Amino acid sequence: MFFKTIRNKWKQYKFRFIPWIALNLKDRSVRSVAPSEKDKLFNDSQVEQFLLHFFENLEKVRQSNAQTSDDGDLWKPQKLTKEEQYLQHRNNLRMMEDCVGFIVERKQSLIPGGGTGVFVTKGQVPKGTVVSMYPGTLYRLGEPILLQSLANPFIFRCIDAVLIDGNDKNISKSIYISCGQRDRHGPYLTCDLSWVTQYPINPLAVGQYVNNQSKLFPANVAYQEFDIPLQFPFHLRKYIPNINYSSSIQEISGQHRQTRVVVLVSLRTIEEGEELFSSYFTVVH
Numbered sequence: 001m002f003f004k005t006i007r008n009k010w011k012q013y014k015f016r017f018i019p020w021i022a023l024n025l026k027d028r029s030v031r032s033v034a035p036s037e038k039d040k041l042f043n044d045s046q047v048e049q050f051l052l053h054f055f056e057n058l059e060k061v062r063q064s065n066a067q068t069s070d071d072g073d074l075w076k077p078q079k080l081t082k083e084e085q086y087l088q089h090r091n092n093l094r095m096m097e098d099c100v101g102f103i104v105e106r107k108q109s110l111i112p113g114g115g116t117g118v119f120v121t122k123g124q125v126p127k128g129t130v131v132s133m134y135p136g137t138l139y140r141l142g143e144p145i146l147l148q149s150l151a152n153p154f155i156f157r158c159i160d161a162v163l164i165d166g167n168d169k170n171i172s173k174s175i176y177i178s179c180g181q182r183d184r185h186g187p188y189l190t191c192d193l194s195w196v197t198q199y200p201i202n203p204l205a206v207g208q209y210v211n212n213q214s215k216l217f218p219a220n221v222a223y224q225e226f227d228i229p230l231q232f233p234f235h236l237r238k239y240i241p242n243i244n245y246s247s248s249i250q251e252i253s254g255q256h257r258q259t260r261v262v263v264l265v266s267l268r269t270i271e272e273g274e275e276l277f278s279s280y281f282t283v284v285h
């Protein structure tokens with residue numbers, strides 16, 4: 001009876017972040033989304049085109065920096081020294097500025113006690129642009145997330161109840177890396193392992209640090225889900241900052257499970273120096 005009540009309550013729970021974050025925050029203004037919109041500010045093909053374009057540009061930078069011609073598609077970010085990771089990150093930030101006209105980075109939040117936030121540190125973001133991605137391990141209904149989720153403020157909830165653990169530390173980090181290693185094809189990664197470090201290869205993959213809006217700082221970005229299609233180019237999958245907790249090839253059917261990504265889309269023009277704020281309390285009716 002008790003578990004049934006909890007299960008029903010959970011089914012009705014519609015906010016983006018799980019309950020123990022809600023308890024932490026004083027300002028719980030809700031962003032309400034009508035069913036017809038399905039919370040999409042951008043259509044799926046626009047998100048796909050954006051990601052293809054951005055990842056192709058990351059790939060160009062990688063190829064132009066490849067030290068030997070025979071390393072092909074080999075991707076070993078975890079083998080780089082801290083300094084090499086930093087240089088690679090700086091090159092990719094420069095690419096970001098050329099490619100989309102702005103840069104986003106993590107910095108101390110403007111909210112007292114708000115920890116780290118995400119800022120537009122260069123350029124201007126036009127309304128309706130992908131500014132960031134929410135990285136992490138994807139858990140479908142029934143997959144074991146309880147242990148990782150305890151006191152973890154980085155568990156994001158998709159509209160269809162898929163959970164994303166975007167914590168870059170402790171057990172969450174170990175699980176993400178081991179799922180990424182499990183799903184690699186020989187030397188070729190199918191997700192980005194670097195967002196758990198200080199210097200993500202994909203500079204968009206910092207969306208888990210975006211703080212919740214307040215009266216003083218209303219939301220300027222909103223979350224939007226997108227399932228990466230199976231035909232998405234294999235050589236660009238190494239820039240996707242998400243991985244399924246269960247193997248991407250389903251045991252029973254042998255079918256491939258799609259990878260979910262969550263992008264953060266600007267709700268208005270965002271100027272250089274502004275911090276990004278979302279609504280943790282988006283409710284979809």
Ligand SMILES: C[S@@+](CC[C@H](N)C(=O)[O-])C[C@H]1O[C@@H](n2cnc3c(N)ncnc32)[C@H](O)[C@@H]1O
Pocket residue numbers: 021024025109111112113114115116117153154208209210211212213214
């Ligand atoms: C998903 S994390 C965001 C990243 C976080 N700022 C950090 O440094 O790790 C969510 C946590 O950030 C903090 N946070 C987010 N929005 C906030 C706000 N408007 N005011 C105070 N703290 C906030 C709360 O501690 C919350 O549990």
